[in-house]
Amino acid sequence: MNDVPEPPVPRATPPPPYPPPPPPVYSQAPVYTSTTTSGQATAAMVLGISGLVSLTVCWILFGVPSLVLGILAIVYGQLARREIRENPNLHGSGQATAGFVMGIITTALASLTLIFLSAAVLTGA
Numbered sequence: 001m002n003d004v005p006e007p008p009v010p011r012a013t014p015p016p017p018y019p020p021p022p023p024p025v026y027s028q029a030p031v032y033t034s035t036t037t038s039g040q041a042t043a044a045m046v047l048g049i050s051g052l053v054s055l056t057v058c059w060i061l062f063g064v065p066s067l068v069l070g071i072l073a074i075v076y077g078q079l080a081r082r083e084i085r086e087n088p089n090l091h092g093s094g095q096a097t098a099g100f101v102m103g104i105i106t107t108a109l110a111s112l113t114l115i116f117l118s119a120a121v122l123t124g125a
Helices: 038-056 064-086 092-123
Strands: none
Touching: 038 064, 038 092, 064 092
16 A cells, blocks of 8 residues: 555635724814804894885885885994904894995885875865
8 A cells, every 4th residue: 555645635724813903083073153244234134125025015105115224224234344344253234235336226116106196286286
């Protein structure tokens, strides 16, 4: 017989272990700064819109409600623009300007409506 040893049977070696996961990346939480809109700017815009709407709806009242709302929109628009200019933390310049412009338009149209309707009533037309 042959005394030659048989070659060993190769055994399956386990795969190398997986590398550990990378450490989590911690980033700083985003810092949100609150923006404050001027309340007077919002009031000016709301009054300007309300004046224009009331001008189309309440023209039968000689435009008086629209005239009052338009004047208030102008006043609040100017106050808001000054407040925003003096305080850099306040926003709403666009709202203040929009309210101011709508107030001017409303006041002009309401004044014309008041003049023409008063003239029509006085002349009996």
